[in-house]
Each structure stands twice: as C-alpha cells, then as structure tokens.
Amino acid sequence: MMTSKEIQDILNNHDPKFIEDLAQKSRLLTQQYFGRTITLYAPLYLSNFCSSYCTYCGFHSHHRIERFKLTGEEMRKEMKFVADQGIENILLLTGESYKITPLSYLKEAVGIAKNYFPNIALEVHPMEEDEYRELFEYGVDGITVYQETYDRGRYKEVHISGIKSDYDFRYGTPERAAQAGIRTISMGILLGLADPAQDLFSLYEHLRFMEKNYPGVEYSVSFPRLKSIKGKDFAICDINDIDFIKIICLTRTLFPRVGINLSTRESAKLRDHALELGITRMSAGSNTSVGGYTLKNAEEQNPQFDIADHRSVKEVIQILKARNFDPVFTDWRRIENKVN
Amino acid sequence: MSITQTKISDTIQDTPLNIAGKSFTNRFLLGTGKFKNKTELAESIVASQTQIVTVALRRIDLERHEENILEYIPKDVTLLINTSGARNAQEALRIARLARESGCGNWIKIEVINDSKYLLPDNNETIKATAMLVADGFVVFPYMYPDLYAARELVKAGAATVMPLGSLIGSNKGLKAKEFIKILIEEIDLPIIVDAGIGTPSQAAEAMEMGADAVLANTAVATAGHPAGLAKAFSLAIEAGRLAFLSKLPPQKDIADASSPLTGFLYE
Numbered sequence: 285m286m287t288s289k290e291i292q293d294i295l296n297n298h299d300p301k302f303i304e305d306l307a308q309k310s311r312l313l314t315q316q317y318f319g320r321t322i323t324l325y326a327p328l329y330l331s332n333f334c335s336s337y338c339t340y341c342g343f344h345s346h347h348r349i350e351r352f353k354l355t356g357e358e359m360r361k362e363m364k365f366v367a368d369q370g371i372e373n374i375l376l377l378t379g380e381s382y383k384i385t386p387l388s389y390l391k392e393a394v395g396i397a398k399n400y401f402p403n404i405a406l407e408v409h410p411m412e413e414d415e416y417r418e419l420f421e422y423g424v425d426g427i428t429v430y431q432e433t434y435d436r437g438r439y440k441e442v443h444i445s446g447i448k449s450d451y452d453f454r455y456g457t458p459e460r461a462a463q464a465g466i467r468t469i470s471m472g473i474l475l476g477l478a479d480p481a482q483d484l485f486s487l488y489e490h491l492r493f494m495e496k497n498y499p500g501v502e503y504s505v506s507f508p509r510l511k512s513i514k515g516k517d518f519a520i521c522d523i524n525d526i527d528f529i530k531i532i533c534l535t536r537t538l539f540p541r542v543g544i545n546l547s548t549r550e551s552a553k554l555r556d557h558a559l560e561l562g563i564t565r566m567s568a569g570s571n572t573s574v575g576g577y578t579l580k581n582a583e584e585q586n587p588q589f590d591i592a593d594h595r596s597v598k599e600v601i602q603i604l605k606a607r608n609f610d611p612v613f614t615d616w617r618r619i620e621n622k623v624n
Numbered sequence: 625m626s627i628t629q630t631k632i633s634d635t636i637q638d639t640p641l642n643i644a645g646k647s648f649t650n651r652f653l654l655g656t657g658k659f660k661n662k663t664e665l666a667e668s669i670v671a672s673q674t675q676i677v678t679v680a681l682r683r684i685d686l687e688r689h690e691e692n693i694l695e696y697i698p699k700d701v702t703l704l705i706n707t708s709g710a711r712n713a714q715e716a717l718r719i720a721r722l723a724r725e726s727g728c729g730n731w732i733k734i735e736v737i738n739d740s741k742y743l744l745p746d747n748n749e750t751i752k753a754t755a756m757l758v759a760d761g762f763v764v765f766p767y768m769y770p771d772l773y774a775a776r777e778l779v780k781a782g783a784a785t786v787m788p789l790g791s792l793i794g795s796n797k798g799l800k801a802k803e804f805i806k807i808l809i810e811e812i813d814l815p816i817i818v819d820a821g822i823g824t825p826s827q828a829a830e831a832m833e834m835g836a837d838a839v840l841a842n843t844a845v846a847t848a849g850h851p852a853g854l855a856k857a858f859s860l861a862i863e864a865g866r867l868a869f870l871s872k873l874p875p876q877k878d879i880a881d882a883s884s885p886l887t888g889f890l891y892e
Contacts, residue, residue, distance in 0.1 A: 317794055319658020319846050372685075467709070500711045500738035541741055608660045614685045616709060619718035 285492060286538065288485035294534055295481055295527055303530060310533035310562040313540045322604055323543075323565045323612040324597070325373035326366050327407075329574045330354050330393050332586060334379030336446025338432075340474070340510055342588045349586040352574055353378070353385060359396045365577045367400040369569050369597040372613045374401040375428060377588075380409035380448055387415050391422050398423050403616040405468065409447060410457040416464030420621050426468035427461040429454065430506065434486030435478035442477060455490070462498035465621065469494065469501050470545060475523040475531070476510035484531065488538060504543030504565060507531055508589075509550070525554060529561060536562035548593040555593055559609060569597035636870050641837055643815060644731075644763040644784045646702065648675045651832070651866055652859040653704070653817060655842025656693060657683065658794075659851065666696040668845055668855035677701055678733050678840065680708035681723045694728070704765060706733040713752035720757050732757055733765040733787065743793045747774040751781055758782035767819055770804040775812050786812055787840065789820035790831065794843040796823025799830055809835040825854070825861030832865025833873060 297303075331353030334341075342349070354362060366374065376393055378385040390408060397404050405426030406419065416427065433439050436451055443449040458469050471491060473483045491503060509523055523531070532544060546555055546563045548570040555566065571577050573585035595603070604611045640647035654674045659665040669677060677697055684705075685691045697703065705723040710716035713736060720732045734757065736749040750766045751774060757764045763784045768774055770788035778786055788808055791800035798821060799805065809816050815837035822828050828839040839862050848854040 315847050316796070316843065319843070320660035321658060372687075467711075495741055499741060502740045541743070605661065610659060610661050611691075612683065613691060614683065616682050617684070617686075617719070617722055619715060619722060622714065 285488060286485070288482050291484050291534070292481035295530060298526070303526065303533075306530060306533045306537070307561050310536040311560055313536055314562045314564065317540050318564050319610070320608055321610045321612050322559065322563065323373065323615050324371060324568050324600065325375055325403075325405075325565060326369070326371040326567055326597070327375045327377055327547075327570050327572060328362055328366055329377045329572060329576065329588065330359065331378040331381070331385045331389075332574045332588070333381040333384040334446070335382070336380045336448035337444040338446075338448055339442045339444065340477070342586065350584075353389070354393075354575060354579075356392060356396060358575060358579060359393055360399075362575065362577045362579065363397055363400045366569075370601070370613060371569070371597060372401055373403040373405070373615065375405045375407055375426075375567075377407045378409070380446060382409060382447065385409075387411070387418065390419065394419065394423050398618065402614050402618050405470070407470075410454055411460070413460040413464050416461045416466060420465045423618065423621065425466065425616060425618075425621070426470065427458070427466050428470040428472075428506075429457045429461070430470075430472035430474060430508070431455060431487070431490065432474045433477040434473070434483050434490070438478040458490070458494055459498070462494065462501050467502060467616075468504065470504045470506060470543075472506035472508065472545075474510060475507050475528070480523060480527070480531065484534070488535075491539065491542070502543065503539075504545050505535060505539075506545040506547070507535075508547060528554075529558065532558060532562045548591045549589060550592055552593040552595055556603060556607065559604070559607060566600065568595070568600035636867075638866065638870055641815060648702075648838075650675045650859060651838040652828075652855075652862045653678065653819075653838055653840035654845065654855060655840060656680075656697075656846075657842055658846035660846075662691075662693060662696040664851045665693070665846075667852040669697065669701060671852040672855035672859040674855070674859065675700075675702060676704050678704040678706050678842075679728075680706050681719050681726075681728065682709045684726070684728070686726055702731060703729050704731045704733050705729070706735050706767075707753075708735050708737075710734075710736050710753070711738045712736060712746075713749045713756055716749075716753040717756045717760065720762055721760070724762070730761060731763045731765070733767060735767050745769055745789065747771055750774070751777045754778050754783050755781040765817070770801045770808055772804075772807050772811060775808050779812060779814060783814060785815040785817050785837075787817045787819040790818050790827070791821030793820045795821045796844055797821050798823055798827035802830075802834070805831070805836065806834055825857045828858050829861040829865035829868070832862050833868045835869050838862070 333351050407428035439451050473487050543564045545565045547567045572587040576585050601611050640649050650673050652674050653676045656679045705728045707716040707719040716736050734753045736746050737743050738746050745767050747769050754764050754766050765785050766778050766783050767787045775786050788805050791797035817838040818831040818836045819840040822841045823844045831839050845851050845855045
C-alpha cells in the first residue's frame with residue numbers, strides 16, 4: 285500500500301501529463317472490471333432529527349431548522365415518487381437520533397421500502413452488530429458510513445457532541461455491519477475537513493483491513509466535498525477539481541474492483557467527465573431534504589447540503605446513453621437474508 | 625451446421641455438445657455483463673451464433689420492459705442464469721429459485737463467491753450448492769477453481785458440466801490454470817467448459833485444442849472496440865480449436881525431430 289508521503293506527492297504533482305496518465309490508467313481499469321456501466325441510486329431522507337453536533341452539517345443539533353420525520357404514509361408517498369422515476373437502489377437516510385429514529389422506526393421504513401425497491405441501503409446512526417443483523421434479516425443489503433476524517437484531533441474539533449463524537453465507535457461500524465452479514469458497505473471521507481493525503485492513506489488502510497477480514501462484502505467509497513448549505517458556507521473545501529479527479533483515479537488504481545460513488549453534490553459537468561475516469565455509481569434526481577420529493581416546496585426545505593446537479597433521473601439516463609454507458613438500475617434481486 | 629459437424633474424412637466428425645438432453649453445435653458461451661448497451665449484446669449474440677448465454681439474475685430488470693436484458697436475447701438461445709452475488713450455498717439456492725419463479729428456466733450457473741477482490745469461487749460452498757440445486761430440479765453448471773477433488777465432488781453432486789476458471793474473472797490473462805484444467809479434461813467425464821479470464825480468441829482456441837468441450841467469455845467481448853466482431857472471432861477460434869483437437873494434434877517436443885531420421889536407411 286502507498287505511504288501518505290507517496291499520496292501527498294501525487295496530490296502535489298500538477299504535471300498535466302502525469303494527471304492524464306493517471307486518468308488513462310484509471311479509465312482502463314474501470315472499463316476492464318465494470319465495463320461501461322453505471323449503477324444509479326437515489327437518497328431518500330426520512331428524518332432530520334439529530335443529537336450530534338457536527339459543525340459542517342445542515343442537520344446538526346444546534347442548527348435551528350424545522351425538525352421532522354416522515355410518517356409511514358409520507359414515506360410511501362416519497363418512495364413511490366422516487367421509484368416512479370426509475371430508481372431501484374434506494375439509500376435511506378436520517379440524522380443521528382437514537383431516540384427519535386430508533387431501530388423500530390428504521391425497520392418500519394425498510395418494510396415500506398421493500399414494496400418499491402429491490403435494493404435498500406441505510407445511512408443512519410452507527411449501531412451495534414445485533415442491530416445490523418436484525419436489519420439485514422429484515423431486508424437491508426447496504427450500509428453507508430463515512431468516518432468523515434481519520435485525523436483524531438480534527439475529528440474531535442468538528443464532532444463536538446453526541447454519539448458521533450465517539451471516533452472509535454464510528455471506526456468499528458463497517459466491521460460490525462460486515463459481521464452482521466451486510467452485503468455492501470460504503471466508506472468515505474469528507475474532503476475539506478483535514479489533510480487529504482493523510483485522510484486518504486487512513487481510508488485506504490481501513491478499506492484494506494475490511495477487504496482482508498471481510499472479503500465477501502462489496503465495497504464502495506465516496507469522496508464528498510464539503511458544500512455550502514442554503515448558500516451559507518459551513519466550511520470551505522480547498523480540494524479543487526484537479527485534485528478531486530486525482531483522488532478518484534488514484535483510488536481506482538489502488539482498488540480496481542471497489543465501487544466509486546459520485547453524488548449530485550458535484551456539478552453536472554464534473555459528473556459527466558468523471559464517468560470516464562473511474563466512477564461506477566451515481567445518484568440521480570436527488571433531493572437532500574426530508575420530504576423534499578413530494579411534501580415540501582423549495583422554500584420550506586432544509587437540505588443536508590446543496591445539490592449542484594439538478595438533472596432528473598430521465599435526463600441522467602439520456603446523458604449516460606449518449607455517452608455510451610449502460611445505466612444499471614438493478615444490481616440486486618431481493619432474496620431472504622439469513623445469517624448462516 | 626458448423627465445420628466440425630461436417631464430415632471431413634472418415635475419421636473426423638464431431639458430435640454436438642450434449643448437456644441435459646439438449647444438443648449444441650456451437651461451443652462458445654457468451655456472458656452478458658459489462659456491455660455498454662444492450663444492442664451491442666444482441667449483435668454479439670447474432671454474430672457469434674452462440675446458443676447459450678449467461679445472465680446474472682441480479683441484473684435482470686424484471687419490472688422494466690425496455691431495460692430488461694432478456695428482451696435482447698433471442699428465444700432460441702438457451703438462457704443460463706448465474707447466481708452472481710451469492711456468498712454461500714444457501715444464497716445461491718435462493719437466487720436460483722427466484723430465477724425459476726421469475727420464468728427464467730432451470731439452467732443455473734452457480735457462482736458462489738465470497739471474495740469481492742479476486743472473485744474466486746468458493747469450491748466447498750459450490751459443491752454444497754450443486755447438491756442442493758440438483759435435488760431441487762435444476763440443471764447445474766458450477767463455476768469452480770480447477771481442483772480435481774472438487775470436480776469429482778461436483779460430479780457426485782449431479783452437476784451437468786464443470787466450469788473451471790482459466791484465470792481471474794475479467795483479467796483477460798488466459799489459461800493460467802492450464803495444467804489443472806488438463807487434469808480435469810482427462811479425469812472428469814462431464815463436459816468441461818472453460819470460464820473466466822479468457823481474453824483473446826487464441827486463448828479460447830488453446831483451451832479447445834487441449835480438449836475442453838466449450839469456452840465461455842464475457843469481459844473481452846463486452847469491452848472490445850467492436851464486440852460483435854470479437855464475439856464472432858471467439859466463435860471461429862473455438863471451432864478451429866475443436867477441429868484441431870479432433871484432428872489429434874501432434875505432441876510438442878523440446879528438441880528438433882527431423883522428419884527423415886538419419887537412421888531410416890537401416891530398415892530399408
């Protein structure tokens with residue numbers, strides 16, 4: 285595995301020829317292992333209640349926004365809307381509130397989602413292994429949990445209170461999910477929080493640890509760049525597009541078979557180009573507010589972060605096809621999940 | 625009819641490949657993943673005249689008409705559903721049953737893979753899955769790591785064929801496991817279909833020359849500049865390799881062997 289110094293050297297190398305070579309290598313590997321296919325998914329926010337205070341997040345506990353969580357009926361309405369757009373892989377999200385969105389609430393949401401989506405992943409508060417096992421057996425196939433930053437000092441600075449301030453509990457989350465039988469795990473760092481070379485190095489180590497110890501899991505990674513929320517800058521991300529693309533390509537060359545996600549945080553232009561460089565999964569037609577698809581108008585919405593690519597699912601499909609990519613809607617058929 | 629089905633001389637005439645009561649004159653099997661669009665897949669099927677294609681159930685969009693891959697596979701082509709995504713025998717069985725319930729037939733290629741980095745098949749679980757699926761009425765094509773003991777267990781479990789990997793899936797590295805596949809060809813009486821890692825028609829021909837019964841390719845075709853052209857090239861190479869095998873290739877030697885031995889005169 286690369287050292288953090290070697291990663292730093294790559295990030296510091298601004299020679300266009302070097303970057304082009306890295307991109308070519310990344311593209312070749314991606315096409316060899318994934319073909320020209322892109323898996324589509326969408327996020328669906330169930331609740332914005334949160335007991336953690338994370339300085340960079342639109343949902344944090346000290347932020348005075350209207351808090352609400354979807355009822356079963358509202359979930360059905362939101363899910364039907366997303367499914368009708370053609371989305372079959374759903375990522376259900378909440379803020380981190382064990383009290384307001386406990387396991388029973390998540391199970392209710394999963395139970396409803398099973399009627400609309402063949403593949404269900406959760407991005408919610410970290411849980412214990414037995415809770416993940418319960419969710420897996422109930423129909424959850426994927427867990428998304430980002431460490432945000434692997435720099436313990438910085439982690440403490442930006443995760444001021446709440447369960448998320450426990451670095452080690454969060455670090456162990458992918459492992460607990462894997463032990464519970466979860467099929468797909470998405471890991472990542474929030475670019476803009478700490479030194480990117482050091483964070484990348486630690487993410488790669490974490491991912492290698494997971495690959496070696498839980499080889500049956502399909503892994504993917506994400507590199508969200510910190511964004512403004514309703515136009516207000518919570519933190520400034522100094523990772524420019526060139527460095528961002530280098531991070532994607534470097535990750536691909538080190539992990540040829542690992543999925544790389546790209547959300548609508550990024551602009552349409554960047555996403556369209558990144559397709560060729562190593563991305564394998566994209567969200568489309570996304571809304572990052574609770575009830576944002578059907579229940580709240582734009583003024584009423586409190587997004588977790590601002591979206592840059594506002595194209596509909598249909599438009600993204602058209603773009604993919606025009607660029608000679610096969611959009612993959614379903615990459616899993618639900619079977620009864622049992623821990624053997 | 626393929627050239628190997630045509631009588632070339634009194635001593636060379638092929639018989640079709642028989643699997644579970646079905647006969648196939650074409651010995652090229654095509655995988656359907658990684659194509660950049662479904663039209664190129666359809667063209668590759670037609671160009672290669674393949675008679676068996678494998679499709680991952682996880683990629684069949686049952687709810688969606690225009691994106692449903694099955695719409696692009698001609699009805700006279702035999703569908704071989706694979707259990708991609710299964711991590712153990714139980715999951716392979718559930719996927720196979722779901723495939724059958726969804727109207728995809730009962731021919732199943734078992735892929736039990738519990739390693740997302742190398743995608744190597746788990747022979748132990750594959751043997752278990754084979755026994756379970758056969759007992760449940762499926763025609764089973766197990767994808768396996770070429771190990772003689774495992775292959776014998778697959779025979780006992782009732783497999784219809786054995787599908788040893790040539791090299792890692794998608795690697796295009798060819799017959800890295802050649803010596804071990806040879807042993808399977810020698811010792812296992814079921815059809816041996818070389819699967820995975822076959823990146824060029826010449827590699828496919830090599831597998832056929834040594835006596836494999838058929839070859840499956842996917843990545844090489846799907847990611848080629850002109851998939852249909854390469855699909856046809858695979859089909860032709862497989863036929864050439866088959867004909868070479870039937871013609872009993874002379875052995876390779878490490879030293880020169882003159883065609884007119886110096887001592888020939890002694891026996892005149």
